Amino acid sequence: MSAAIEGSPNACEPLLRVEGLRTWFPIRAGILQRTVGNVRAVDNIDFEVAAGETLALVGESGCGKTTVGRSLLRLVEPQAGRVLFDGVDLCTLSKRELIPYRSDIQIVFQDPMASLDPRMRVRDAIAEGMRSFGIGANAAERTERVAALLERVQLDPAWMSRYPHEFSGGQRQRLCIARALAVEPRLIVCDEATSALDVSIQAQILNLLRDLQQDLGLAYLFITHDLGVVRYLADRVAVMYVGEIVEQGPTEQIFERPSHPYTQGLLSAIPSTDPGRRGISARVIGDVPSPANPPDGCRFHPRCPQAFERCGRERPPTYFAGEGSSRCFLSDPAAG
Ligand SMILES: Nc1ncnc2c1ncn2[C@@H]1O[C@H](COP(=O)(O)OP(=O)(O)OP(=O)(O)O)[C@@H](O)[C@H]1O
Ligand code: SF4
Ligand SMILES: [Mg+2]
Numbered sequence: 001m002s003a004a005i006e007g008s009p010n011a012c013e014p015l016l017r018v019e020g021l022r023t024w025f026p027i028r029a030g031i032l033q034r035t036v037g038n039v040r041a042v043d044n045i046d047f048e049v050a051a052g053e054t055l056a057l058v059g060e061s062g063c064g065k066t067t068v069g070r071s072l073l074r075l076v077e078p079q080a081g082r083v084l085f086d087g088v089d090l091c092t093l094s095k096r097e098l099i100p101y102r103s104d105i106q107i108v109f110q111d112p113m114a115s116l117d118p119r120m121r122v123r124d125a126i127a128e129g130m131r132s133f134g135i136g137a138n139a140a141e142r143t144e145r146v147a148a149l150l151e152r153v154q155l156d157p158a159w160m161s162r163y164p165h166e167f168s169g170g171q172r173q174r175l176c177i178a179r180a181l182a183v184e185p186r187l188i189v190c191d192e193a194t195s196a197l198d199v200s201i202q203a204q205i206l207n208l209l210r211d212l213q214q215d216l217g218l219a220y221l222f223i224t225h226d227l228g229v230v231r232y233l234a235d236r237v238a239v240m241y242v243g244e245i246v247e248q249g250p251t252e253q254i255f256e257r258p259s260h261p262y263t264q265g266l267l268s269a270i271p272s273t274d275p276g277r278r279g280i281s282a283r284v285i286g287d288v289p290s291p292a293n294p295p296d297g298c299r300f301h302p303r304c305p306q307a308f309e310r311c312g313r314e315r316p317p318t319y320f321a322g323e324g325s326s327r328c329f330l331s332d333p334a335a336g
Contacts, residue, residue, distance in 0.1 A: 013087050014048040015219050016072070016187055021045050021081035023064075023071045027292060039292045041067040043243035044081070046318075049187065052213065054220040056230040056251070058266070059240035060288050065223045068240075069189040072221075073105055074098065085187075103133045106180035110192035112172035116164040122150075122175055123160040129183040149178040153208060170201035177208065181216075191223045206233055227266065231255055236323075239263050242299045243291050249324030259326035261306045298328070306330060 022045075024038040041064040049055045057065050070076045072083050074090065083090040090101055109115050116125055126149060127142040129135075136142035147157035153174040155167075164172055173193060180188055190209070194202040206229060212218055222233060230237055230251065237254040239247045239262065247260035258264045265284035286303040289295050295302050301311040310329060319331040329335065 013084070015051040015053075015086065016049040016221075017082075017084040018045065018047050018068075018072070019082040019084070021068070021071060021078055021083065023067050023076055023078045025076075037292055039290075040243045040294060041291055042071060042078070043291075043294075045240075045243075045245045047238050047245060047248065049219050049221055051186065051219055052217045053236070054213065054222055054234045056222045056224060056234035056237045057240060058224060058227065058230055058237060060284075061225070062288060062291065063240040064243045064291065065240055066191055069107055069191050069221060069223060072189065073102060073107070100133075103129070103183035104185055105187045105189065106183065106185040107189040107191060108173070108176050108180055108193045110195050112169070112176045113164065115176055116172060116179075118164055121161055121163060122146075122167075125164070125175070126150075126160075126179045126182050129179060133183050135183060145182070146178075149182055152181065152212075153178045168201075170197055170205060173197065173205055174208070177205075177212070181212070185218065187219045187221065189221045189223065192225070193222075194229065195225065202229070209233070227255075239266070242289055242294050244299060244327065245318075246300065246327045247325065249322075253322075253324055259321075259324065259331050260300075260328050261304045261330070262300050265303075265305075300328075 021042055023042040024040050026035040027037040027039060028034065029036045043064075045068065047055065057068060059065055067076060071078045072090070078091060081091065085101060085104060090098060093101075120128075123143060123146050126146045127136075127139075130142050130145065136145055143160070146160055150157045150160060155171060155174050155178070159166075164175065167175060194205050197205060209220065210233065213220065220233070222230070224230060234251045236248065236250050238245045239254070239260065241262050247254065247258065247263045254263060255267065258267055262284065268283040284303055289299065289302065297313050298304065298307070298311040298316050301307045304311065316327050316329045318325050318327045319333065321331065321333065
């Protein structure tokens with residue numbers, strides 16, 4: 001659908017490049033509902049996703065992962081930064097200019113029941129997006145395409161007249177994937193898309209996502225708590241902590257040689273072969289600070305086992321090394 005941006009794509013440009021993205025939510029109080037503070041849900045983050053690649057976004061609950069996904073399409077409005085899709089900054093577009101990009105980027109959420117209208121037959125739910133984006137010349141063509149999509153996600157096309165409640169949890173997530181694919185996206189944001197499913201069903205959905213990526217060249221921004229899933233699916237990983245990305249790098253590097261003490265803490269909680277212990281943060285002691293009032297200096301310093309005096313008063317910059325980056329003074333090459 002992004003043929004609209006003629007001439008702009010650059011062969012070296014990643015599909016998605018996010019620069020300095022900031023999405024804060026105002027906290028209002030009093031009769032006048034004056035702004036008394038801000039929840040700094042996403043606070044100046046940078047990342048890229050290449051075509052056909054999977055970037056996993058991980059971090060504890062409330063660190064801003066969902067807000068990142070929603071900010072891309074301005075379902076929540078960022079206050080600063082750029083979201084370059086194919087070289088076009090989506091933040092500068094009018095709502096009307098943004099419409100074609102709503103098919104390029106699709107979001108699949110954790111709870112398929114909440115994102116499927118219970119009164120709509122599967123055929124109509126999947127064809128709805130096609131109709132709005134002018135895909136398929138007529139109803140018959142769209143129905144044919146719905147059948148092909150159901151087959152693509154390994155559901156029986158004969159079920160297209162059924163309602164969502166007639167499907168199991170895993171099947172409903174397949175329906176959501178089919179609906180996303182119907183509008184020919186190039187990037188799918190999977191926001192905890194497999195988290196609510198049983199482990200065996202989860203594995204099937206992950207395999208499906210992987211096959212689809214190979215066949216269609218899709219890129220994924222894969223938001224999850226489950227580091228086992230990250231290792232299986234992601235090419236690169238970005239670790240978020242209280243609105244910031246504290247470490248990024250290729251998956252193997254992150255798992256084998258994590259630089260940031262927060263990433264080290266997350267990973268120490270998971271022997272990756274043990275699905276029962278794949279939860280996040282078991283070994284990061286203490287509570288997550290509020291994004292409305294993040295600690296001064298390094299945001300991780302109250303919980304960091306390696307913190308030293310400077311960490312409480314100065315905010316570390318992001319240090320780059322090879323293909324990775326880390327926001328920790330200990331990663332400063334000049335510090336030796
Ligand atoms: N619409 C909103 N208005 C006000 N605050 C919000 C809004 N959406 C999110 N927040 C706050 O922003 C912060 C980040 O929330 P977000 O949902 O992005 O985190 P998350 O990493 O996806 O968490 P989880 O892992 O639990 O899904 C939280 O403190 C949350 O309460
Ligand atoms: S900057 Fe200091 S507190 Fe922050 S992660 Fe590094 S060592 Fe820990
Ligand atoms: Mg979330």
